[in-house]
Amino acid sequence: MYFAxxxxxxxxxxxxxxxxxxxxxxxxxxRQVMKDGWHFLLPLAVLVWLLAMSMSPMRVGxxxxxTILAVAVLxxxxxxxxxxxxxxxPVTASAVKDVVRSGFAKLIEGxxxxxxxxxxxxxxxxxxxxxxxxVGLTGLGLKFSSMMLAFSGGNLVLALVMVLLASLVLxxxxxxxxxxxxxxxxxxPALTAEFGVPLLVAHLVVFWYSQDSNVTPPIALAGxxxxxxxxxxxxxxxxxxxxxxxxxxxIPLFMVFNPEIIVGxxxxxxxxxGVIAILALGAFAxxxxxxLFTRMSWLPRIAITAAIFGVFYPxxxxxxxxxxxxxxxxxxxxxxxxxxxxxxxxxx
Numbered sequence: 001m002y003f004a005x006x007x008x009x010x011x012x013x014x015x016x017x018x019x020x021x022x023x024x025x026x027x028x029x030x031r032q033v034m035k036d037g038w039h040f041l042l043p044l045a046v047l048v049w050l051l052a053m054s055m056s057p058m059r060v061g062x063x064x065x066x067t068i069l070a071v072a073v074l075x076x077x078x079x080x081x082x083x084x085x086x087x088x089x090p091v092t093a094s095a096v097k098d099v100v101r102s103g104f105a106k107l108i109e110g111x112x113x114x115x116x117x118x119x120x121x122x123x124x125x126x127x128x129x130x131x132x133x134x135v136g137l138t139g140l141g142l143k144f145s146s147m148m149l150a151f152s153g154g155n156l157v158l159a160l161v162m163v164l165l166a167s168l169v170l171x172x173x174x175x176x177x178x179x180x181x182x183x184x185x186x187x188x189p190a191l192t193a194e195f196g197v198p199l200l201v202a203h204l205v206v207f208w209y210s211q212d213s214n215v216t217p218p219i220a221l222a223g224x225x226x227x228x229x230x231x232x233x234x235x236x237x238x239x240x241x242x243x244x245x246x247x248x249x250x251i252p253l254f255m256v257f258n259p260e261i262i263v264g265x266x267x268x269x270x271x272x273x274g275v276i277a278i279l280a281l282g283a284f285a286x287x288x289x290x291x292l293f294t295r296m297s298w299l300p301r302i303a304i305t306a307a308i309f310g311v312f313y314p315x316x317x318x319x320x321x322x323x324x325x326x327x328x329x330x331x332x333x334x335x336x337x338x339x340x341x342x343x344x345x346x347x348x
Contacts, residue, residue, distance in 0.1 A: 001274075005247040005281040012289045039075055043067040073103070156195050160205070160253060163187050167209035168216055180210040201259050205252040212248050215241040246288065247281055250308075254280075257314045276323055280311040283326045292330060293337035300329040 047064040051057070080099060085091055152158035166187065170179040184206045191202040214222035215238060223238030230237065254277050255262050261273040286292035287304040303325055310322025 001277050001281055002247045002251055004278060005285055006244050008282050008285045009244045009289065012285060012291050016289070016291050039071050042071050069107070076103075154194075156197075156256065157253075159187075159190070159195060160256065163191075163206065164209050164212075164249065167206070167212060170210070170213070176210050176213055179213055180207050183210060197256055198259055198263050201255050201262050204255060204262060208248055208252045208255075212242075212245065215245045217242060243288070246284070250281060250284060250312075251277070254312055257312055276311050276319055279323060279326055280308045283330065284308055286330070286333070293334045294340055296329075296333055300332065304329050 043064050046067045047060055050060040050063055055063075076099075081091060089095070152162060163183070167179060167183055170182055184203060187206065188202055191197040191205070192199050197205070214220060217223070217235060217238040220234075220238035220241060223241040224234045226232075226241065227234040227237035254273075258273045258277070260266075260269050261277065264270065283304045286296060287301040287308075290296045290301060307322040307325035307329070310318045310325070313319065313322075
């Protein structure tokens with residue numbers, strides 16, 4: 001649901017700017033891509049398989065990294081001994097020696113880079129451990145829970161807004177994992193004990209809200225990383241990423257008020273919840289951008305926004321009414337785009 005929303009945001013902006021896709025003959029062929037790179041799926045398969053075998057995540061990560069190294073080495077060895085000779089690069093003792101030396105140099109370089117990247121994460125985890133210890137020893141978690149209850153007045157929506165604001169503040173100084181750990185210790189007991197939110201849903205809500213720290217300026221790690229890849233301005237990229245990631249705010253609300261989509265339930269109910277959630281997220285993207293099939297005026301955008309609240313409300317008739325309003329607004333926008341389309345010339 002989340003990635004579908006991000007895709008729709010990008011698609012709508014591309015339509016607004018008149019961008020066109022690549023011609024079909026320039027697109028890469030899936031068969032050729034899979035033929036050339038199927039082996040890159042092996043580490044992912046190993047990771048999923050070991051997780052299904054109930055191994056610890058740290059051990060699974062270690063074996064996945066080892067599998068990546070093995071696949072990379074095996075791929076190059078096969079190319080060096082079987083493909084390179086046919087391309088005029090004979091296999092000699094000096095060539096093998098150079099390849100082994102270069103391989104070890106790249107391995108050491110990769111280990112060094114991994115160690116450097118792990119320093120920041122390790123420090124953040126250490127700080128998070130200190131905070132968790134302080135919270136547990138001083139009873140700050142219970143104080144925070146009582147404060148959340150007092151300020152929200154027992155209203156679950158206000159409590160979730162407070163969790164969101166707390167995650168934003170923590171996310172400006174902590175990475176996602178550390179922010180999640182700290183926040184779930186502070187607000188988890190209140191969400192489960194006082195508001196009756198299922199334990200799994202409470203953890204997912206806090207985890208999803210903590211993800212927002214990756215794309216929230218001024219400290220948007222994912223936004224800055226994306227800007228470095230794209231060669232764009234970091235702050236502008238971060239603001240765009242923050243706008244695209246608004247599904248991070250809506251999906252936790254939907255999980256709280258429609259827990260069947262997470263903890264399970266009757267199959268028709270789960271399917272209904274999934275369909276209306278995707279429809280609501282797509283309509284939200286259209287309302288926020290003011291464009292879907294064509295430009296959208298303020299009236300349907302306001303109607304769609306109100307309908308989204310209805311869809312998220314745990315009442316079947318309210319959900320049906322919200323879905324009906326969104327379908328009517330989207331259908332009217334589609335008809336408007338058809339009216340704006342130029343008529344095809346009639347050949348004489």
